Amino acid sequence: MTTPVTPAETRAVAVPPAASSAVSLRGLTKEFGGTRVVDRIDLDVAAGEFFSLLGPSGCGKTTTLRMIAGFNDPTSGTVLVGGEDVTSTPPHKRDVNTVFQSYALFEHLDVRGNVGFGLRRKGVDRSTIDQRVSEMLELVELGPRAKDRPAQLSGGQRQRVALARALINRPKVLLLDEPLAALDLKLRRAMQVELKTIQREVGITFLFVTHDQDEALSMSDRVAIMNDGVIEQCGTPEDVYENPTSVFAASFIGTSNLMQGTYAGGEVRVAPGLAVPVPGLTGSAEGDRLSVAIRPEKIWMSDFAPSMVQVPGTIVSTSYHGATTQYLVSVATGITLTVLEQNLPRMRADDRWAPGDRVRIGWHPEHAVVLR
Amino acid sequence: MARTRRLERKPVLAVVVTVVFFAWLYLPILAVALFSLNDTKSLASFSGFSLRWYDTLIHDSALIDSLWASIKIATVATLASLVLGTTLALGLERVRSRRGRVIGAVTLLPLVTPEIVTGVAALLLFTGVGLKLSLSTVTLAEITFSIAYVTVIVRGRLGSMSPEVEEAARDLGCTPWQALRLVTLPALFPALLGSGLLVFALVFDDFVLAFFTTGVDPQPLPVRIYSSIRFGISPAINAVGTLMLLVSGLLIVAALLLPRLFNRKTSSLDLITGGERR
Numbered sequence: 319m320t321t322p323v324t325p326a327e328t329r330a331v332a333v334p335p336a337a338s339s340a341v342s343l344r345g346l347t348k349e350f351g352g353t354r355v356v357d358r359i360d361l362d363v364a365a366g367e368f369f370s371l372l373g374p375s376g377c378g379k380t381t382t383l384r385m386i387a388g389f390n391d392p393t394s395g396t397v398l399v400g401g402e403d404v405t406s407t408p409p410h411k412r413d414v415n416t417v418f419q420s421y422a423l424f425e426h427l428d429v430r431g432n433v434g435f436g437l438r439r440k441g442v443d444r445s446t447i448d449q450r451v452s453e454m455l456e457l458v459e460l461g462p463r464a465k466d467r468p469a470q471l472s473g474g475q476r477q478r479v480a481l482a483r484a485l486i487n488r489p490k491v492l493l494l495d496e497p498l499a500a501l502d503l504k505l506r507r508a509m510q511v512e513l514k515t516i517q518r519e520v521g522i523t524f525l526f527v528t529h530d531q532d533e534a535l536s537m538s539d540r541v542a543i544m545n546d547g548v549i550e551q552c553g554t555p556e557d558v559y560e561n562p563t564s565v566f567a568a569s570f571i572g573t574s575n576l577m578q579g580t581y582a583g584g585e586v587r588v589a590p591g592l593a594v595p596v597p598g599l600t601g602s603a604e605g606d607r608l609s610v611a612i613r614p615e616k617i618w619m620s621d622f623a624p625s626m627v628q629v630p631g632t633i634v635s636t637s638y639h640g641a642t643t644q645y646l647v648s649v650a651t652g653i654t655l656t657v658l659e660q661n662l663p664r665m666r667a668d669d670r671w672a673p674g675d676r677v678r679i680g681w682h683p684e685h686a687v688v689l690r
Numbered sequence: 691m692a693r694t695r696r697l698e699r700k701p702v703l704a705v706v707v708t709v710v711f712f713a714w715l716y717l718p719i720l721a722v723a724l725f726s727l728n729d730t731k732s733l734a735s736f737s738g739f740s741l742r743w744y745d746t747l748i749h750d751s752a753l754i755d756s757l758w759a760s761i762k763i764a765t766v767a768t769l770a771s772l773v774l775g776t777t778l779a780l781g782l783e784r785v786r787s788r789r790g791r792v793i794g795a796v797t798l799l800p801l802v803t804p805e806i807v808t809g810v811a812a813l814l815l816f817t818g819v820g821l822k823l824s825l826s827t828v829t830l831a832e833i834t835f836s837i838a839y840v841t842v843i844v845r846g847r848l849g850s851m852s853p854e855v856e857e858a859a860r861d862l863g864c865t866p867w868q869a870l871r872l873v874t875l876p877a878l879f880p881a882l883l884g885s886g887l888l889v890f891a892l893v894f895d896d897f898v899l900a901f902f903t904t905g906v907d908p909q910p911l912p913v914r915i916y917s918s919i920r921f922g923i924s925p926a927i928n929a930v931g932t933l934m935l936l937v938s939g940l941l942i943v944a945a946l947l948l949p950r951l952f953n954r955k956t957s958s959l960d961l962i963t964g965g966e967r968r
Contacts, residue, residue, distance in 0.1 A: 410863045
């Protein structure tokens with residue numbers, strides 16, 4: 319297992335939380351029976367941001383969320399919400415609300431009763447509650463179902479009730495624990511767009527936990543990739559996709575052609591006859607073992623520019639995916655690269671490559687990303 | 691195709707068996723109800739309609755005392771076992787350790803222990819600690835016996851409830867106590883109603899435990915009926931039996947209808963019979 323490079327944002331141990339942060343975590347750690355599930359996490363989520371915690375199941379993302387909500391007590395470290403230390407504040411006194419994975423609707427109350435629950439607890443007067451519940455139901459387009467019980471609603475509608483019930487309290491941070499996981503693919507895509515729109519409309523900070531990289535990339539302002547209880551990388555979706563800093567980040571988000579080799583003369587020598595130029599690399603000495611990754615869609619099979627690295631190869635297999643075609647290209651002994659080509663309108667079926675074809679592939683040198 | 695054709699024939703045997711079964715089951719009960727309205731003492735021939743045995747019953751103060759005693763025992767036992775059983779179920783749901791599972795299994799023991807063993811044990815305990823046998827000792831024994839039923843039914847309901855529901859309540863501003871009162875208990879309502887009615891019905895006509903733990907006067911109704919039968923059967927007993935039947939019937943109707951009044955999809959009977967469960 320490689321030791322991930324700690325990105326600048328998460329390296330500092332004693333940085334004071336930024337005043338504008340909706341959530342700040344400092345050295346947050348959680349152990350269950352001696353197993354460290356969350357390991358000294360530092361994180362700042364800016365106010366108004368749509369922030370995603372992305373990682374495989376068991377990486378500690380949900381535990382992190384539950385510590386922010388107050389359902390789990392951290393073993394050590396602090397949780398700040400809106401600059402205020404809430405580490406030992408019980409959940410009902412924290413200015414955060416949660417959208418649960420199971421939605422956790424109150425089945426004995428109708429939709430209005432569910433949505434107005436938090437305001438009633440706060441002792442808001444009845445007419446204000448009525449008005450705000452109506453506004454909120456309007457926002458999530460559930461006005462006509464106001465008198466229904468949760469049991470009468472579809473999955474997508476239940477999800478929106480859960481969202482409305484949390485949002486109506488206008489928390490400093492809204493925590494969302496894989497809220498779309500139970501929906502079918504089509505509905506999930508629709509809800510992703512809707513969630514993002516609603517977030518922009520209400521301007522509340524969203525902290526979104528998911529294992530779905532598409533979801534995280536398409537919705538978030540920033541993404542933190544979690545693995546084994548630590549944050550591997552944190553940045554904008556574009557940043558984490560284009561410039562992964564660790565092997566895990568490169569392979570968890572999207573697919574990558576991962577190669578290992580020795581650094582020498584501005585190149586990573588991957589195999590006899592295959593060297594990947596890595597211009598502008600600093601901090602590595604000759605002879606260092608390095609990993610280098612190239613995204614499949616960054617590799618071209620025609621129309622090369624003079625500045626591109628070009629390599630001969632043989633098509634091993636092709637698979638047709640509708641909008642794209644994926645080729646496996648053998649370029650050196652033991653090295654097979656995945657190449658993803660757009661199926662452009664000018665291409666006909668017999669234009670595409672077939673297994674056994676000798677081809678040339680090429681990429682721009684800056685698309686070869688060095689990982690440590 | 692072959693299957694549907696076979697079903698098109700009338701299942702004569704099945705119909706006969708069903709009719710005989712129901713006759714065997716309900717005719718004796720119908721007979722009790724019928725002869726409670728007989729105007730003679732005969733249990734063999736029905737000679738005319740009268741309410742004289744109900745009149746006799748009303749004036750039989752010992753029998754009325756016993757009826758009240760049984761109602762009181764059942765009411766107290768129901769309320770007490772609901773409180774204790776629900777508390778136990780809530781506790782057991784939270785203790786997910788191995789120790790919790792062992793305790794959970796132990797609470798089920800009263801369900802499978804022969805009642806006569808429970809009865810004798812209770813009797814030995816009460817006499818051993820020098821408690822005078824009375825309606826209180828019966829009530830104590832019945833509560834002990836009933837907790838398991840409440841715990842089993844309430845745990846079933848709790849188990850089908852996501853723990854996130856209670857967390858959602860806390861997230862929305864409830865203290866733990868408020869979350870219990872405003873969210874958990876309302877969600878448990880069908881289970882509480884169902885197990886309450888079940889315990890009431892079980893305790894109200896329980897004979898074995900009552901027989902071992904009761905004092906002399908007044909005795910619980912089933913014990914009373916048993917001792918009076920030894921001196922010859924009075925049709926007043928039929929009247930009591932018919933009244934008990936009516937009460938049980940009303941309880942069942944209540945169990946079916948009450949949840950509907952609260953616009954719930956599950957009735958508590960579904961819950962007892964293991965029907966619809968979400």
